[in-house]
Structures are given as structure tokens and as C-alpha cells.
Amino acid sequence: MYPRAFSYHRAASLKEAANMLSQLSDDAKLLAGGQSLIPLMKLRFANPPHLVDLNFIPETSYITEDGGQLRFGALTRHADIESSAIAAKIPILHDCAAGIADVQVRNRGTIGGSLAEADPSGDWAAVLMTLSTEVRCLGVYGERTIQLSDFIRDAYTTALAHDELLSEVRVRTPPKGSGGAYLAFKRSAPVYPTASAAVQLTMEGDLCKDASIALGCVALTAIRATEAEAALRGQPINDKTVNAAMEAARSVAEPQSDMRGSVDYKRTLVGALVKRAIGYAVRRAGGEQVEVSHIYA
Amino acid sequence: MLEAIEKIPIQLKVNGKAYSLKVEPRILLVELLREHLDLTGTHVGCDTTYCGACTVLLNGAAVKSCTMFAVQADGAEVTTVEGLEKEGTLHPIQKAFGDCYGLQCGYCTPGFMLSAAQLLEKNKKPSEQEIRKAIAGNTCRCTGYQNIFKAIQQAAENMKGA
Numbered sequence: 459m460y461p462r463a464f465s466y467h468r469a470a471s472l473k474e475a476a477n478m479l480s481q482l483s484d485d486a487k488l489l490a491g492g493q494s495l496i497p498l499m500k501l502r503f504a505n506p507p508h509l510v511d512l513n514f515i516p517e518t519s520y521i522t523e524d525g526g527q528l529r530f531g532a533l534t535r536h537a538d539i540e541s542s543a544i545a546a547k548i549p550i551l552h553d554c555a556a557g558i559a560d561v562q563v564r565n566r567g568t569i570g571g572s573l574a575e576a577d578p579s580g581d582w583a584a585v586l587m588t589l590s591t592e593v594r595c596l597g598v599y600g601e602r603t604i605q606l607s608d609f610i611r612d613a614y615t616t617a618l619a620h621d622e623l624l625s626e627v628r629v630r631t632p633p634k635g636s637g638g639a640y641l642a643f644k645r646s647a648p649v650y651p652t653a654s655a656a657v658q659l660t661m662e663g664d665l666c667k668d669a670s671i672a673l674g675c676v677a678l679t680a681i682r683a684t685e686a687e688a689a690l691r692g693q694p695i696n697d698k699t700v701n702a703a704m705e706a707a708r709s710v711a712e713p714q715s716d717m718r719g720s721v722d723y724k725r726t727l728v729g730a731l732v733k734r735a736i737g738y739a740v741r742r743a744g745g746e747q748v749e750v751s752h753i754y755a
Numbered sequence: 756m757l758e759a760i761e762k763i764p765i766q767l768k769v770n771g772k773a774y775s776l777k778v779e780p781r782i783l784l785v786e787l788l789r790e791h792l793d794l795t796g797t798h799v800g801c802d803t804t805y806c807g808a809c810t811v812l813l814n815g816a817a818v819k820s821c822t823m824f825a826v827q828a829d830g831a832e833v834t835t836v837e838g839l840e841k842e843g844t845l846h847p848i849q850k851a852f853g854d855c856y857g858l859q860c861g862y863c864t865p866g867f868m869l870s871a872a873q874l875l876e877k878n879k880k881p882s883e884q885e886i887r888k889a890i891a892g893n894t895c896r897c898t899g900y901q902n903i904f905k906a907i908q909q910a911a912e913n914m915k916g917a
Binding site (some may be wrong): 459460461462464466468489492497500501509511513537559560563565566646648 | 760761763779780781783802803804805806807810813816817818819821822823824826827829870873874888889890891892893
């Protein structure tokens with residue numbers, strides 16, 4: 459399959475890419491990992507007359523730690539995060555990176571591309587919403603920092619202006635005693651999940667001091683399940699509180715019926731994923747090393 | 756009316772051989788390999804980033820060549836199934852796929868072998884779980900996968916000390 463013909467522009471710096479976007483107006487798309495964009499172009503759902511390739515810009519793929527914050531260059535591939543010792547310090551990040559699609563897609567796809575695409579079924583948004591995450595956005599007039607919750611506006615829609623691009627993702631390291639887990643349920647490796655749940659809990663003894671829970675694939679964007687969080691915050695983690703959190707997650711989900719499952723099926727599924735992820739999060743908060751992987755049907 | 760699209764000059768190495776070409780931006784890497792370089796061992800299966808039949812190595816990393824533009828491979832080293840064999844001798848992975856009946860129709864096989872090549876380059880003794888994870892992006896509709904696992908385990912054995 460051929461995409462519609464387009465003009466190709468290779469940016470030498472992020473600044474130059476922003477300038478190109480500004481000059482080419484709405485007609486241009488950025489090419490990062492291309493694992494969503496290229497299939498869309500081949501199916502001719504997307505027909506940009508201009509592509510600005512970011513892949514040849516040096517120093518856009520990095521993972522660093524600085525003052526309690528992890529920083530990811532926009533073009534950092536999922537596979538690099540999967541194998542990063544720095545990223546492994548926040549286990550929920552490793553869960554996500556190691557489970558996205560398959561080896562080949564993880565070798566190309568980027569964290570910045572995933573967030574800027576804002577696909578409701580993308581993995582990163584749900585995971586990063588449970589952490590304190592901000593994104594750096596670079597435009598012709600300079601840079602700004604936006605909280606991730608303000609960055610993602612709607613399905614496939616972000617706060618980026620047409621001549622702006624995402625340059626860096628910054629994630630605050632959770633406090634001591636905090637543990638998280640991300641679970642996605644997929645029919646097979648290469649497909650988008652049917653539903654996913656990210657849970658980050660901060661424990662103090664048996665009590666849950668703080669909880670953040672986000673759901674993927676069950677609304678127009680990844681969503682926070684704030685009622686589910688409230689059901690755990692300040693409470694001991696037991697069957698009663700976990701079931702309350704699970705019920706609250708099911709209620710807040712607004713999935714659409716499609717080939718991956720009916721509305722009821724996805725609601726039930728996302729509740730079960732929340733329950734399981736809470737279990738892993740508690741164990742990790744207690745210092746246990748737990749291997750968490752995506753679930754295949 | 757569409758203006759003429761400018762062709763982009765690229766240089767890349769495929770299976771160790773250097774090429775200097777001018778390509779239309781929308782040409783996919785798999786089309787460059789098959790149609791321009793006549794390397795038809797790389798197959799197109801689903802053409803939608805699912806099946807992995809088009810898997811090649813890009814600087815040693817397995818990628819789906821139907822989901823990359825050829826212009827993006829500028830400066831890269833690409834390995835296709837044709838590059839596995841050395842001087843008429845099958846690569847241990849190729850030999851193991853034959854010995855273990857790790858294929859039936861063979862259409863998906865080049866992709867599997869290159870995914871296996873990335874795995875075995877980084878992990879000399881993969882567990883079955885690690886093999887499953889490494890080939891999760893490759894689809895086979897004939898074998899049921901069991902003999903593919905065996906072939907990759909056998910290849911790891913054969914490559915010991917290599």
C-alpha cells in the first residue's frame with residue numbers, strides 16, 4: 459500500500475522542526491517513530507502533504523535523572539526505556555515500555571510520539587497520569603512546560619499548537635513507600651489493548667496514604683479514576699476497599715463497543731485489571747520485586 | 756494539481772553492500788528492498804504493522820519494514836534474510852528452522868528468523884518465555900509455533916561459542 463505522495467523535510471534540530479511546522483502551516487505532520495502515523499497514511503486515513511522527520515535530530519533520545527525527576531527525550535524509543543536501569547527505578551514505567559505492542563514496534567515507537575498522538579488506546583498516557591508528569595513543548599517562540607493532565611485534551615487532541623512540538627517528558631520519582639503497576643489486556647501482542655489500568659499507591663504500614671489510578675482504552679482519553687482513588691486513600695488495603703475501588707473504576711469507564719468487546723465486557727475487564735494492579739502495587743510498595751506483564755487473551 | 760515530489764538521495768548498506776539511491780519519500784523500506792534492490796526474501800503479509808513478515812534488522816534492531824519509509828534508513832545498515840547466509844553456508848538460525856521443521860509454507864519465516872537474530876544477538880540462552888516475547892510480533896498461520904520455539908532453542912545451542 460502506498461501513502462499519498464508527500465514532501466519530505468528532514469529537521470536538523472527541534473527548533474528547525476518547529477520553524478518548518480510554522481512555515482508549512484496545518485499541512486505538515488511530524489514523523490517520530492511512525493508506528494501509528496505510517497499505518498494511518500498507508501490506509502489514507504491521514505494524508506499530510508508534508509512530513510517533518512525528527513529521527514535525524516541528535517540528542518533527542520535520552521533518559522536522565524536529575525533532582526528527583528526522570529527526563530525522557532521525545533524520541534526515546536520504548537525499547538530503550540524497556541532496557542533502561544534508570545527507568546526501572548519506577549517499575550510502572552518498565553511495565554509499560556516492555557509491554558507495548560511487540561519488539562519491532564518498541565524498537566521504533568517513541569514516548570513523545572505516543573503522548574502527542576493521544577490515541578485513547580495508547581499505553582503511556584494512562585501510566586504517566588498516575589505519576590507527577592509534565593511535558594516540555596517547544597515552539598517558534600520558545601518553550602513551555604505543561605502538566606500531562608492539561609496536555610491531553612481529547613481523543614487525538616493535545617494542547618500543542620500547530621507549530622509546537624513535544625521535546626521532553628519529565629516524571630517525578632514517587633516517594634519512598636510508593637509502588638505501582640500497569641496491566642494491559644490484549645488479544646495478541648501487536649494490537650492495542652482492550653483495556654488497561656495503571657495504579658500507583660503510597661503505603662504507610664498497612665494504610666494506603668495516597669493512590670492514583672488511571673484507565674486506558676475506556677474513554678476518549680486515558681482517564682483518572684478519582685472515586686476509585688478515594689476508596690483507597692487513608693484506608694487499609696483489604697477485600698472491602700479493593701472491591702470498592704474496582705466498582706468505582708467500572709463506573710467511571712465509558713468504553714465503546716467494538717471488535718475488542720462490548721461495553722459490559724470492557725467495564726468488567728477494566729475493574730478486574732484495577733484489582734490485580736492494586737495487588738502488584740501493594741507488593742512493590744513493600745519493596746518486593748514483582749514481574750508484571752501484559753495479559754494476552 | 757500536485758507538484759512533482761522531490762526525490763531524496765539516500766545512502767545505506769544492505770547485507771554489507773553499499774547503495775546510493777534517490778527515492779520518492781513515500782516508498783516504504785520493504786518496497787525499496789523488494790522492488791528496487793530485488794531482495795524478495797523480505798515478504799509483505801498484512802501490510803498493517805501486525806504480522807511481522809516484513810521484519811528486517813535496522814542497525815541490528817528488528818523493525819517492520821512496511822512501517823518505515825526508505826528515506827528513514829538513510830545512513831543505516833539493513834540486514835535481510837538474504838544477509839543471514841554467509842558464503843553459501845546457512846546461518847545457524849536458518850539451519851535450525853529447517854532441521855526442526857520450524858516452517859510449513861515459509862511465507863512468515865524470514866521475519867521470524869530476523870526476530871530470532873535480534874534475540875540471539877542479545878541473549879545467548881533465552882528461556883522459552885523470552886523466545887515467546889521476542890517473536891510476539893510475528894504471526895505464523897501454519898505451524899502452531901511449537902517448532903518455531905524449538906528451532907530458536909536449537910539455533911541458540913548451535914551458536915554457542917560462535
